[in-house]
Amino acid sequence: MSDPMRPPVSHPRPTSLRSDPSRPRASLRTAVVWEVLKDALDRRAKAAGDGAHGARGLDVLDTGGGSGNFAVPVARLGHRVTVVDPSPNALFALERRAAEAGVADRVRGVQGDAHGLFDVVERGGYDAVLCHGVLEYVDDPAEGLGNAVAALRPGGLLSLLAAGLGGAVLARALAGHFTEARRALDDPDGRWGEGDPVPHRFTAEQLTALVEGAGLTVAAVHGVRVFADLVPGVLVDTEPGAMDALLKLEAAAAELPAFHSVATQLHVLGEA
Numbered sequence: 672m673s674d675p676m677r678p679p680v681s682h683p684r685p686t687s688l689r690s691d692p693s694r695p696r697a698s699l700r701t702a703v704v705w706e707v708l709k710d711a712l713d714r715r716a717k718a719a720g721d722g723a724h725g726a727r728g729l730d731v732l733d734t735g736g737g738s739g740n741f742a743v744p745v746a747r748l749g750h751r752v753t754v755v756d757p758s759p760n761a762l763f764a765l766e767r768r769a770a771e772a773g774v775a776d777r778v779r780g781v782q783g784d785a786h787g788l789f790d791v792v793e794r795g796g797y798d799a800v801l802c803h804g805v806l807e808y809v810d811d812p813a814e815g816l817g818n819a820v821a822a823l824r825p826g827g828l829l830s831l832l833a834a835g836l837g838g839a840v841l842a843r844a845l846a847g848h849f850t851e852a853r854r855a856l857d858d859p860d861g862r863w864g865e866g867d868p869v870p871h872r873f874t875a876e877q878l879t880a881l882v883e884g885a886g887l888t889v890a891a892v893h894g895v896r897v898f899a900d901l902v903p904g905v906l907v908d909t910e911p912g913a914m915d916a917l918l919k920l921e922a923a924a925a926e927l928p929a930f931h932s933v934a935t936q937l938h939v940l941g942e943a
């Protein structure tokens with residue numbers, strides 16, 4: 672049951688879905704997560720006594736942040752972002768991207784990984800932790816997520832994005848790979864075969880159990896890329912207005928539990 676004293680959980684707003692209008696395809700992949708995350712960071716900044724506009728900024732940790740798909744836009748909001756990633760190439764690209772966006776002073780890249788997180792960052796030192804597209808690759812997802820949560824300050828927020836099982840099953844089936852689809856359905860890690868590049872996929876129930884098991888309250892769950900990966904690109908690219916209509920459809924479906932089970936990715940917002 673929802674708590675009337677709690678601020679309302681954020682919902683994606685169709686009017687501002689295009690986080691980067693110059694890259695509409697990228698926006699299609701990130702819009703739902705970006706809108707939920709941006710609203711949550713705004714709320715957290717206000718709760719942290721940052722004033723109406725969050726002028727002081729938050730300390731944000733992006734574990735497995737890669738080349739900064741989220742870290743750089745978060746820094747552009749005025750927050751200080753530490754990216755921990757094992758890949759030197761990704762960290763190099765991050766540095767260049769942050770400089771191009773004019774936020775080099777607010778983005779710090781550190782080589783490290785989710786298991787040894789506290790070898791490189793401070794425990795309990797962050798207002799928000801992003802863990803996007805990483806849990807799929809760590810050996811022990813519960814330990815990796817536990818470390819991400821242990822990096823939070825009291826009242827901090829976790830933004831968790833991970834590959835959804837049902838979306839992969841649907842995509843393999845619609846491509847005519849029925850045996851692979853069946854295998855993903857039966858496999859404990861949700862993999863469709865030896866050639867599957869993703870080591871773990873999750874259901875919404877598994878992700879929320881991991882978040883709650885790490886001691887957080889689940890504030891929201893969204894399905895991400897419910898339709899985008901299934902629609903032929905030509906329909907989106909050539910039909911006038913199709914991209915905007917698809918973005919709005921994704922935003923509307925993201926909130927509905929029925930669509931969580933077929934989403935390519937699942938986003939869980941947790942609160943400490």
Ligand SMILES: C[S@@+](CC[C@H](N)C(=O)[O-])C[C@H]1O[C@@H](n2cnc3c(N)ncnc32)[C@H](O)[C@@H]1O
Nearest residue numbers: 735736737740758761784785803804805808809
């Ligand atoms: C799919 S990319 C996601 C990048 C970024 N978070 C985003 O949303 O665009 C996965 C990232 O996880 C990093 N990674 C892989 N194993 C990791 C681990 N054990 N701990 C932390 N990061 C890891 C990779 O180097 C890569 O940058």
